[in-house]
Amino acid sequence: MAHIADDTYYVPHGTKWPIIGSLGMITMLSSAAFWVNGSEIAPWSFLLGALILIYMMFGWFGEVIRESEAGMYNDQVDTSFRMGMMWFIFSEVMFFACFFGALFYARMFSVAWLGGEGTGALTNELLWQGYEAVWPTAGPEGLGGDFKTVPAFGVPFINTLILLFSGLTVTLAHHALKKNERGRLVFWLFATVVLGFFFVFLQVEEYIEAYQHLGLTLGSGIYGSTFFMLTGFHGMHVTLGAIMLLVIAIRSMRGHFKPDHHFGFEAVAWYWHFVDVVWLGLFIFVYVY
Amino acid sequence: MSIESTHSHEDHTHAADHDDHHDHKPSSLLDRWLFTTNHKDIGTLYLVFSLLMFFIGGSMAMVIRAELFMPGLQLVEPDFFNQMTTMHALIMVFGAVMPAWVGFANWMIPMMIGAPDMALPRMNNWSFWILPFAFAMLLSTLFMDSGGPAAGWTLYPPLSLQSGQNFAFVVFAVHMMGISSIMGSINVIATILNMRAPGMTLLKMPLFVWTWLITAFLLIAVMPVLAGAVTMLLTDHFFGTSFFNAAGGGDPVMFQHIFWFFGHPEVYIMILPAFGVVSEIIPTFARKPLFGYSAMVYATASIAFLSFIVWAHHMFTVGMPLTGELFFMYATMLIAVPTGVKVFNWVSTMWRGSMTFETPMLFAIGFVVLFTIGGLSGLMLAIAAVDLQYHDTYFVVAHFHYVLVPGAVFALMAGAYYWLPKWTGRMYSEKWGKIHFWLSAISVNILFFPQHYLGLAGMPRRIPDYSTQFADFNMISSVGGFIFGASQLIFVGVIVHCVYKSRQTATGRVWEGAKGLEWILSSPPPYHSFNTPPVIDSTTMAHADESH
Ligand code: HEM
Ligand SMILES: [Cu+2]
Numbered sequence: 001m002a003h004i005a006d007d008t009y010y011v012p013h014g015t016k017w018p019i020i021g022s023l024g025m026i027t028m029l030s031s032a033a034f035w036v037n038g039s040e041i042a043p044w045s046f047l048l049g050a051l052i053l054i055y056m057m058f059g060w061f062g063e064v065i066r067e068s069e070a071g072m073y074n075d076q077v078d079t080s081f082r083m084g085m086m087w088f089i090f091s092e093v094m095f096f097a098c099f100f101g102a103l104f105y106a107r108m109f110s111v112a113w114l115g116g117e118g119t120g121a122l123t124n125e126l127l128w129q130g131y132e133a134v135w136p137t138a139g140p141e142g143l144g145g146d147f148k149t150v151p152a153f154g155v156p157f158i159n160t161l162i163l164l165f166s167g168l169t170v171t172l173a174h175h176a177l178k179k180n181e182r183g184r185l186v187f188w189l190f191a192t193v194v195l196g197f198f199f200v201f202l203q204v205e206e207y208i209e210a211y212q213h214l215g216l217t218l219g220s221g222i223y224g225s226t227f228f229m230l231t232g233f234h235g236m237h238v239t240l241g242a243i244m245l246l247v248i249a250i251r252s253m254r255g256h257f258k259p260d261h262h263f264g265f266e267a268v269a270w271y272w273h274f275v276d277v278v279w280l281g282l283f284i285f286v287y288v289y
Numbered sequence: 290m291s292i293e294s295t296h297s298h299e300d301h302t303h304a305a306d307h308d309d310h311h312d313h314k315p316s317s318l319l320d321r322w323l324f325t326t327n328h329k330d331i332g333t334l335y336l337v338f339s340l341l342m343f344f345i346g347g348s349m350a351m352v353i354r355a356e357l358f359m360p361g362l363q364l365v366e367p368d369f370f371n372q373m374t375t376m377h378a379l380i381m382v383f384g385a386v387m388p389a390w391v392g393f394a395n396w397m398i399p400m401m402i403g404a405p406d407m408a409l410p411r412m413n414n415w416s417f418w419i420l421p422f423a424f425a426m427l428l429s430t431l432f433m434d435s436g437g438p439a440a441g442w443t444l445y446p447p448l449s450l451q452s453g454q455n456f457a458f459v460v461f462a463v464h465m466m467g468i469s470s471i472m473g474s475i476n477v478i479a480t481i482l483n484m485r486a487p488g489m490t491l492l493k494m495p496l497f498v499w500t501w502l503i504t505a506f507l508l509i510a511v512m513p514v515l516a517g518a519v520t521m522l523l524t525d526h527f528f529g530t531s532f533f534n535a536a537g538g539g540d541p542v543m544f545q546h547i548f549w550f551f552g553h554p555e556v557y558i559m560i561l562p563a564f565g566v567v568s569e570i571i572p573t574f575a576r577k578p579l580f581g582y583s584a585m586v587y588a589t590a591s592i593a594f595l596s597f598i599v600w601a602h603h604m605f606t607v608g609m610p611l612t613g614e615l616f617f618m619y620a621t622m623l624i625a626v627p628t629g630v631k632v633f634n635w636v637s638t639m640w641r642g643s644m645t646f647e648t649p650m651l652f653a654i655g656f657v658v659l660f661t662i663g664g665l666s667g668l669m670l671a672i673a674a675v676d677l678q679y680h681d682t683y684f685v686v687a688h689f690h691y692v693l694v695p696g697a698v699f700a701l702m703a704g705a706y707y708w709l710p711k712w713t714g715r716m717y718s719e720k721w722g723k724i725h726f727w728l729s730a731i732s733v734n735i736l737f738f739p740q741h742y743l744g745l746a747g748m749p750r751r752i753p754d755y756s757t758q759f760a761d762f763n764m765i766s767s768v769g770g771f772i773f774g775a776s777q778l779i780f781v782g783v784i785v786h787c788v789y790k791s792r793q794t795a796t797g798r799v800w801e802g803a804k805g806l807e808w809i810l811s812s813p814p815p816y817h818s819f820n821t822p823p824v825i826d827s828t829t830m831a832h833a834d835e836s837h
Contacts, residue, residue, distance in 0.1 A: 088475060098517030114535060139534070
């Protein structure tokens with residue numbers, strides 16, 4: 001590094017990116033609200049908002065990367081970034097915890113009670129006599145019609161292997177970076193990216209199968225709700241993670257990152273491991289068990 | 290742990306930041322406020338914004354109290370009344386109290402720990418600048434055909450799922466507030482853990498810093514859960530999911546569980562920084578170190594921990610299994626222990642102190658007395674068996690207003706008066722500050738105390754009309770409400786006067802008994818707080834147990 005400011009905590013002076021980000025965010029989210037209310041132009045303004053957000057990210061991250069490559073960040077700044085990323089991932093953990101909580105609550109309590117267990121006897125007797133608590137279920141009224149579930153040891157199992165393997169490849173990339181073996185770094189990173197997108201591809205195939213052949217949709221009662229909400233948000237995170245990995249791979253090709261100074265790389269690797277762990281939870285509690 | 294931050298000209302050879310160092314504030318308005326990365330300017334933005342929201346939310350409260358002045362429907366339609374209660378709460382919680390605390394955090398934390406600024410200054414700007422858009426979107430729903438949200442700030446389904454057009458806007462506004470809070474909290478944690486001056490060990494930190502550290506943790510833990518909850522509402526409403534629909538195997542009560550898993554820590558998010566501020570102010574004006582500093586820290590941490598396992602005390606009436614009722618009852622009561630420790634320590638700090646009663650101290654003492662009333666009514670509510678009677682009555686309204694208004698809001702006022710001279714370099718009018726305090730303290734009791742009786746007599750909350758037996762207390766309460774509302778205008782007057790007119794300059798120390806790093810800076814402090822980290826001298830710190 002060109003140690004310009006080793007003992008100075010770099011405080012930027014002014015930035016236009018956040019306000020651009022806010023404009024993008026409000027354009028996107030208010031359009032989303034108009035969209036679900038049936039507006040016809042809203043999809044376009046939604047897209048515009050998304051583009052503004054993407055522009056903001058390029059600009060903002062680009063500025064940070066330039067500053068970092070110019071050696072303006074000392075170790076203390078680096079620590080701030082690390083803490084920022086760690087706590088961000090913690091917030092994501094809690095976001096998923098919310099949906100897992102919904103899944104567990106539904107399976108342990110609401111469905112059982114509807115079936116007449118515990119305090120639910122009267123509901124069962126008066127509203128849905130004869131409803132038997134089973135999982136999977138679309139509820140006492142079988143909302144969304146009959147459906148079949150995705151077998152765990154088909155595509156989901158392959159996807160588990162893919163993600164586990166991608167955790168390995170990203171670690172190999174990290175080792176290569178620490179030894180400053182740039183060729184292997186780029187190779188393993190791209191391998192991880194390919195695995196990530198392959199996961200997403202298989203997930204999409206699985207959704208198509210679910211909708212077209214299994215009768216399993218977002219509207220398939222509580223099973224469909226929890227299934228698609230959990231796997232859907234996870235899939236979005238994998239997509240985002242894969243894009244982040246791609247950016248890191250391209251930056252590596254351009255010679256970014258040093259063996260002892262590569263926060264951006266590590267942040268993305270952490271994120272990828274997080275997505276991986278969430279998937280294991282999904283595989284066990286949504287597909288297998 | 291941390292590396293010293295010395296600032297010098299040579300350090301900045303980068304093209305982007307050549308000029309505006311040291312004490313030059315950016316000259317154009319846009320640069321100063323829209324693009325700012327300065328913790329003080331961002332703090333000011335937060336504080337001004339929250340004051341604005343306080344008045345918007347406050348006017349809605351005035352509409353509510355005006356309608357409830359007499360039995361019968363006088364002024365507004367029932368549906369509009371419900372919009373007012375819902376919006377009032379959302380705005381006060383997310384727009385007034387929370388951003389105000391973030392504003393204090395921004396202003397004070399770097400100064401209190403000897404840092405040059407917040408750890409992540411660009412993100413700091415974004416945390417703030419999301420808020421005006423979020424609240425513009427939320428408020429805009431009032432002008433839609435459907436009107437604003439009217440199902441209560443708790444957004445319980447199935448009622449909230451019957452909202453019209455406004456629903457998606459409300460959900461997305463809540464998402465934006467969540468994103469803002471999470472980013473703000475990440476910044477606070479990174480600042481506190483990573484930016485302390487050498488020698489500022491964790492157990493030397495001022496209590497305001499401690500309470501905010503724990504608050505930030507709570508925020509990061511629960512805001513995503515709220516985001517998840519409203520997302521499920523959104524999909525239930527628009528995309529056919531059945532999370533909260535029994536016919537599909539879901540359960541509306543599940544929403545309540547998830548909401549209150551967020552909601553109870555949320556009430557501590559609003560009160561923990563208040564505990565911190567009061568713990569700063571009382572030692573200053575009692576001229577004694579805080580009694581039991583480390584006990585205060587541990588009490589705060591225990592409260593935070595317990596706040597995760599008491600949520601269902603909001604749901605004693607939904608038909609939970611008996612074991613659940615009992616568990617949540619006892620766990621809730623347990624919170625009274627660390628809370629009691631705090632109250633005891635504040636009182637002990639004052640014991641035999643040489644006290645003076647400047648406005649910040651008055652508000653702080655008001656806080657201790659009146660917050661405790663709210664805590665005690667909370668204990669009553671925590672008894673599951675009797676909550677069957679109290680739940681959803683005005684008793685609950687009285688309880689949470691005692692903890693929030695003469696609790697959180699009084700602490701905000703106390704903090705504002707306490708640090709205003711530091712921020713502006715000028716003294717506010719002590720006379721008008723005191724008038725503001727006495728009017729507020731008296732009227733807040735006229736406003737909320739009778740609501741205890743109303744609740745015990747059975748008056749339900751969230752209704753625009755009531756049986757004539759409740760008339761007297763309601764009228765008293767409304768009168769108190771109008772006086773309280775009007776008194777807050779004095780606060781604005783005092784601030785405006787202090788900022789623009791006051792000729793009495795403040796010294797760096799401001800209050801003779803004040804201890805802590807913020808007081809060794811000039812008033813107003815330099816644009817960048819501590820360019821070089823200060824030397825930490827135990828005698829300048831606010832508490833006694835520095836022997837760790
Ligand atoms: C000793 C401490 C406390 C105890 C034991 C306690 C207990 C309770 C209980 C049992 C309820 C539910 C009552 C019902 O709906 O039937 C409640 C409601 C509430 N509490 Fe507390 N509380 C305490 C402190 C606080 C604090 C510090 C705050 C905020 C600063 C707070 C804010 C609220 C709010 C906002 C509600 C009403 C929520 C709603 O239904 O909209 N409480 N409290
Ligand atoms: Cu609570």
